[in-house]
Amino acid sequence: MFKFNACVRLVDGTETTQLLTIEEKVCPDNVRAVSVDAISKVPFDGECAVRIEIEPTEDIIEYMADYRDWVWWCKPFFGADLKDVPKETQALVIKKADGDFCVILPVVSENYKCVLQGNENGKLSAEIFSHYDSLCTCRGLAFVYAVGENPFQLIAACVKSALKILNNGTRHISEREYPEIFEYLGWCSWDSMEIRVNEEGMLEKCEEFKRKSIPVKWAIFDDMWAEVRDFYGREYPERDDMFKLMHGSALYHFEADPIRFPNGLKSTIAKINDYGIKAGVWHPVGGYWRGIDPEGRAYEILKEYLIQTHDGKLVPDWEKSKAFMYFDTLHSFYRKAGAEFVKIDSQSIMDRYYKGRAPIAKIAKDFHSGLEASAGGNFGNAVINCMGMASENMWSRSISPISRCSDDFQPENREWFSKHILQCAYNSYVQGQFYFCDWDMWWTDDGQAKKNSLMRAISGGPIYVSDKIGRSNADILKPLALSDGRILRCDKCCVPTADCLTVDATKSKKALKLQNTVGKYGVMALLNLDENNGEVNAEVSPSMIDGIYADEWAVFEHFSRTLKIVKHNEVFDISLKNADEYKLYIFAPLKDGFGAIGRIDKFISPKTIEYVCGKTIKLVEDGPYAYVDNYELHIAE
Numbered sequence: 001m002f003k004f005n006a007c008v009r010l011v012d013g014t015e016t017t018q019l020l021t022i023e024e025k026v027c028p029d030n031v032r033a034v035s036v037d038a039i040s041k042v043p044f045d046g047e048c049a050v051r052i053e054i055e056p057t058e059d060i061i062e063y064m065a066d067y068r069d070w071v072w073w074c075k076p077f078f079g080a081d082l083k084d085v086p087k088e089t090q091a092l093v094i095k096k097a098d099g100d101f102c103v104i105l106p107v108v109s110e111n112y113k114c115v116l117q118g119n120e121n122g123k124l125s126a127e128i129f130s131h132y133d134s135l136c137t138c139r140g141l142a143f144v145y146a147v148g149e150n151p152f153q154l155i156a157a158c159v160k161s162a163l164k165i166l167n168n169g170t171r172h173i174s175e176r177e178y179p180e181i182f183e184y185l186g187w188c189s190w191d192s193m194e195i196r197v198n199e200e201g202m203l204e205k206c207e208e209f210k211r212k213s214i215p216v217k218w219a220i221f222d223d224m225w226a227e228v229r230d231f232y233g234r235e236y237p238e239r240d241d242m243f244k245l246m247h248g249s250a251l252y253h254f255e256a257d258p259i260r261f262p263n264g265l266k267s268t269i270a271k272i273n274d275y276g277i278k279a280g281v282w283h284p285v286g287g288y289w290r291g292i293d294p295e296g297r298a299y300e301i302l303k304e305y306l307i308q309t310h311d312g313k314l315v316p317d318w319e320k321s322k323a324f325m326y327f328d329t330l331h332s333f334y335r336k337a338g339a340e341f342v343k344i345d346s347q348s349i350m351d352r353y354y355k356g357r358a359p360i361a362k363i364a365k366d367f368h369s370g371l372e373a374s375a376g377g378n379f380g381n382a383v384i385n386c387m388g389m390a391s392e393n394m395w396s397r398s399i400s401p402i403s404r405c406s407d408d409f410q411p412e413n414r415e416w417f418s419k420h421i422l423q424c425a426y427n428s429y430v431q432g433q434f435y436f437c438d439w440d441m442w443w444t445d446d447g448q449a450k451k452n453s454l455m456r457a458i459s460g461g462p463i464y465v466s467d468k469i470g471r472s473n474a475d476i477l478k479p480l481a482l483s484d485g486r487i488l489r490c491d492k493c494c495v496p497t498a499d500c501l502t503v504d505a506t507k508s509k510k511a512l513k514l515q516n517t518v519g520k521y522g523v524m525a526l527l528n529l530d531e532n533n534g535e536v537n538a539e540v541s542p543s544m545i546d547g548i549y550a551d552e553w554a555v556f557e558h559f560s561r562t563l564k565i566v567k568h569n570e571v572f573d574i575s576l577k578n579a580d581e582y583k584l585y586i587f588a589p590l591k592d593g594f595g596a597i598g599r600i601d602k603f604i605s606p607k608t609i610e611y612v613c614g615k616t617i618k619l620v621e622d623g624p625y626a627y628v629d630n631y632e633l634h635i636a637e
Contacts, residue, residue: 001056001057001058001102001145001147002054002055002056002057002145003054003055003057004022004024004034004052004053004054004055005017005052005053005055006020006022006036006050006051006052006053007020007050007051008020008038008040008044008049008050008138009044009045009048009049009050009051010040010042010043010044010045011042011043011044011045011046011133012042013045014042019038019039019040020036020037020038020050020138021036021037021038022034022035022036022052023035023036023037027144027161027164027165028157028161029146029153029157029160029161030146030147030148030157031144031145031146031157031158031161032144032145032146033141033144033161033162033165034052034126034141034142034143034144034145035139035140035141035142036050036052036128036138036139036140036142037138037139038050038137038138038139039136039137039139040136040137041136042136043133043134043135043136044130044133044135044136044138045129045133046129046130046131046132046133046135046356047129047131048127048128048129049112049128049129049130049135049138050127050128050138050142051125051126051127051128052125052126052128052142053119053121053123053124053125054104054116054123054124054125054126055123055124056082056094056123056124058096058097058098059096059097060080060082060094060095060096060097060102061080061095061096061097061502062078062079062080062094062095062502062503063078063079063080063082063085063092063093063094063095063502064076064077064078064092064093064426064501064502065077065078065079065085065086065089065091065092065116066089066090066091066092066093066426066427066429066430067085067086067087067088067089067090068088068089068090068115068348068389068390068391069086069088070407071348071349071351071352071390072346072347072348072349072387072388072389072390072407073387073389073406073407073423074090074389074423074427074430074431075407075419075422075423075426075427076422076423076426076427077089078502078503078504081118081122082118082122082123082124083118083119083120083121083122083123084118085116085117085118085124086117086118087115087117088115088117089106089115089116089117090106090115090116090391090394090430091103091104091105091106091155091429091430092104092105092116092124093151093155093429093501093502094502095501095502096147099149100147100148100149101147101148101149101150101151101154101498101501102145102146102147102154103145103146103151103154103155103158104116104124104143104144104145105143105144105145105155105158105159105162105430106126106142106143106391107141107142107143107144107162107166107391107395108361108364108391108392108394108395108396109140109141109142109166109361110140110166110168110359110361110362110365111130111132111135111138111140111359111361111362112128112129112130112138112140112142112359112361113128113129113130113131113360113361113391113392114126114127114128114142114143115127115391116143126142126143128142129360130359130360130361131351131355131356131359131360132356132357132358132359132360133356135359141162141165141166144158144161144162144165145158146158150498150546151429151498151501152495152498152546152547153546155429155430155433156172156433159172159433159434160172166395168365168395168396168398169369169398170395170396170397170398170434171398171399171434172433172434173401173432173433173434173435173436173493176399176400176401176434176435176436177381177401178401178402178436179341179380179381179382179383179401179402181217181218181278181280181340181341181382182218182341182382182384182402182461182462183486183487183489184215184216184217184218184481184484184485184486184487185214185215185216185217185218185463185464185465185477185480185481185485185487186216186217186218186219186220186462186463186464186465187205187209187216187218187219187220187464187465187466187467187472188219188220188222188282188441188464188465188466189201189202189205189219189220189221189222189225189466190220190222190223190441190466191411191441191443191466191467191468192205192466192467192468192469193469194223194242195223195224195228195231195242195245195246196260197221197222197223197224197225197260198257198260198261199260199261199262199263199267199268199271201469202219202221202268202272203268203271203272204469205219205469206219206271206272206275206277207275208469208470208472209275209277209472210275212472212474213474214472214474214477215481215482215483215484215485216277216485217276217277217278217484217485218277218278218279218280218340218341218464219272219277219278219279219280220279220280220281220282220343220464221256221265221268221279221280221281221282222282222343223246223282223284223345224246224249224257224288225256225257225260225261225265225281225282226251226252226253226254226255226256226257226283226288227251227252227253227254227255227256227257227258227296227297228249228250228251228252228257228288228293229252229293229296230245230248230249230250230252230290230293231245231249231257246288246289247289247290248289248290249288249289249290250287250288250289250290250291250292250293250294250296250313250314251287251288251291251292251293251296251298252293252295252296252297252298253296253297253298254283254287254298254330254333255297255333256268264337265281265334265337265338265339266336266337266338269337269338269339270338273338278340278341279338279339279340280339280340280341280342280343280382281334281339281342281343282342282343282344282345283330283342283343283344283345284344284345284346284387285315285316285344285345285346285347285349285367285371286313286315286316286346286349286353287302287314287315287316289346290313291309291313291314291315292306292313292314292315293314294314299314301329302316302326302329304322304325305317305322305323305325305326305329306326307353307354309352309353309354310355310356313353315353316367318350318353318354318357318358318363318366318367319366319370320366320367320369320370321370322370323366323367323369323370323371324369324370324371324373324374325370326370327370327371327374327375328373328374328377328378330374331374331375331377331378331379332378334378335378335379339379340379340382341379341382341383341384342375342379342382342383342384343383343384343386344371344375344383344384344385344386344388345386345387346386346387346388347385347386347387347388347390347393348387348388348389348390348392348393349387350363350364350367350390350392350393351390354367360392361392361396363392364392364393364395364396365396367396368393368396368397368398369396369398372397372398372399372400375400376399376400381399381400381401383400383401383402384402384403384404384438384462385397385400385402385403385404385435386403386404386438387404388403388404389403389404389405389427389431394430394431394434394435395434397434397435400435401435401436402435402436402437402438402461402462403431403434403435403436403437403438404437404438404440405423405424405427405428405431405432405437405438405439406420406423406424406427406439406440407419407420407423408440409440409441409442409443409452409466411442411443411446412446412447414447414448414579417448417451417452418505418506418529418531420440421455421512421527421529422505422506422512422529424437424439424440424455424459424494425494425495425496425512425514426495426496426501428459428493428494428495429495429496429501431493432460432492432493432495436460436461436462436493437459437460437461437493437494438461438462439455439456439459439461441464441465441466442456442465442466443465443466443467443468443471444465444467444471444472444473444476444477445467445471445472445473445476449473449476450476451527451582453476453477453479453480453603454525454582454584454603455514455525456480457479457480457488457490457603457604458490458494458514458516458523458525458584458603458604459490459493459494459516460489460490460491460492460493460494460516461489461493462487463480463481463487463489465477478601478602479601479602479603480602480603482608482620482621483621488602488603488604488607488608489604489607490516490517490518490523490604490607491516491517491518491519492516492517492547493516494514494515494516495514495515495546496512496513496514496515497513497514497515497524497544497545498544498546499513499539499544500512500513505527505529505530505536506529506530506531507530507531508536509530509534509535509536509537510536510537510538511526511527511528511536511537511538511574511576512526512527512528512529513525513526513538513540513544514526514527515544515545515546516545517545517546517547517548518604518606518607519606520548520550520589521548521586521587521588521589521606522542522545522548522553522585522586522587523545523584523585523586523587523604523606524540524544524545524584524585524587525582525583525584525585526538526540526574526576526582526583526584526585527576527579527582528576528577528578528579528581528582529579530578530579533578533579534578535575535576535577535578536575536576537573537574537575537576538573538574538575538576539571539572539573540555540571540572540573540574540585541566541568541569541570541571541572542555542566542568542569542570542587543568543569545587548587548589549568550568550589550590551567551568551590552565552566552567552568552589552590553565553566553567553568553587553588553589553590554587554588554589554590554595554597554628554633555572555585555586555587555588556585556586556588556597556600556605556626556633557583557584557585558583558584558585558586558600558603558605559582559583559584560583561600561626561633561635562633563628563632563633565590565628565631584603586598586605586606588606588628590628590631593628593629593630593631594615594627594628594629594630595627595628596609596612596617596625596627596628597625597626597627597628598619598625598626599619599621599623599624599625600624600625600626600635601623601624602623605625605626607620608620608621608623608625615629624636624637
């Protein structure tokens with residue numbers, strides 16, 4: 001599939017094709033692993049120690065590059081010419097001219113990070129770097145790749161092979177356990193109160209949930225509930241002023257702000273618990289956006305575990321034992337106050353905090369080892385990782401199970417919805433091999449609430465909202481969960497179908513098709529993301545959902561309550577006139593013309609079925625349901 005040419009760059013600017021050996025070996029599942037081995041008396045350039053030019057030997061049609069477009073986030077780029085592959089591409093999926101796919105996955109090894117980008121020769125470059133100018137060896141796995149007809153099997157095989165070679169303790173998603181607390185509906189304080197979050201508001205929101213019979217079971221104290229004295233006496237006429245204030249402020253103490261939480265964090269959490277709601281706390285890795293206040297109580301407690309950044313911030317030391325002591329000091333305090341989980345923000349800040357102090361890969365692994373040990377010991381790995389999509393983060397967390405897969409949700413913004421859903425779906429193709437993907441909080445009362453609720457239903461990850469006080473809409477949440485708040489969660493991370501994987505749904509006049517499974521059932525949502533709000537089309541088939549098979553299928557469309565009977569490889573056509581039209585298909589396997597659909601008032605209806613015995617359907621919880629008998633749809637209201 002590829003030819004390789006490589007050179008090394010030394011810290012003095014010299015480039016040479018000497019000093020370097022490239023090895024390619026075949027792993028299980030026909031994954032090919034490309035490693036480098038270079039030794040020099042002069043240290044390698046910290047910004048690019050080795051460059052491998054990758055030249056395809058077969059024609060390609062198009063590709064999707066999942067790349068880091070900002071410090072914390074990734075998004076997809078769709079193209080046909082390899083020279084346009086963006087910098088810091090962390091995975092590349094190529095559609096070949098013969099119809100097969102090729103997946104190229106750069107890795108983070110013991111000391112080095114590899115990323116892809118296009119070059120002026122119309123080829124691809126693998127850039128291997130450490131952000132550290134004192135290494136005289138560059139040795140280890142650079143990237144893996146595989147070719148075949150199923151892109152979902154390819155990415156899984158690539159990740160598993162790479163993790164086995166690296167052998168650094170990082171786990172595949174199949175070895176991570178989803179926390180029980182996130183099997184229920186949640187709420188986050190951010191959009192409701194922003195940096196002025198307070199006890200009165202938290203309790204008022206809990207009272208609203210009780211009054212409206214909304215079964216939220218967990219709540220996050222978000223940015224910034226703790227004591228930040230830089231806020232005192234400060235006003236922010238515009239939202240941008242608030243962000244300037246946040247990013248210019250440091251953490252005074254990790255106890256709750258004494259003005260907004262007069263009896264402390266523990267007291268407020270106990271009151272929240274009285275509503276049957278568990279609590280978790282948000283914190284960024286650095287204390288706050290400008291680190292730890294040198295005049296504050298937090299500094300006095302944590303100073304042995306801090307380091308000063310190049311621009312003067314006081315932040316946790318990256319060295320494993322000190323990182324652990326820093327986070328354990330915080331986390332044990334939160335736990336003793338009653339918190340049952342944490343959301344940890346700003347994780348892809350490694351470059352800005354520690355660049356040049358050690359190899360970036362070692363920094364990230366040591367840092368995350370300390371963080372994961374603390375979060376695991378204090379919260380049983382009930383953690384939402386956030387703002388951490390850089391590959392050094394993705395490849396370094398050993399066991400924590402959940403990670404955000406998109407930039408922040410923006411309410412009442414149709415243009416942003418398309419960008420947000422593309423980020424979530426395509427980032428999940430890569431990140432979903434490591435973590436259950438968090439598609440972020442959302443609002444139940446904005447103009448696209450039903451679409452957003454549908455996206456969270458199919459995501460396979462946690463579902464939590466950030467409605468302002470008084471504005472939660474119970475009807476929008478009902479299709480997502482049972483009466484006790486347990487969400488009807490799909491089995492896997494939601495990803496595009498194979499025929500959408502390398503196609504830009506905003507420009508192609510094709511619907512975006514998103515897929516997931518529930519046992520032997522398939523789930524597919526279709527969206528119109530056309531940038532001109534024009535009509536889009538799609539072909540739909542059970543065979544497009546990865547991991548399921550039956551000879552015959554009942555295909556139930558949730559919103560229209562209509563039924564189609566199709567064979568496994570049979571295709572039917574649909575169209576969506578504009579962005580306000582969307583569909584949800586449930587694929588139920590049929591046996592002798594019979595199959596259960598489940599409760600039709602819930603998006604993920606198969607999850608409402610406890611068991612089927614013959615033609616007897618037992619539901620987890622009573623409600624209107626549908627089934628197919630003798631190839632005809634029956635609805636029991």
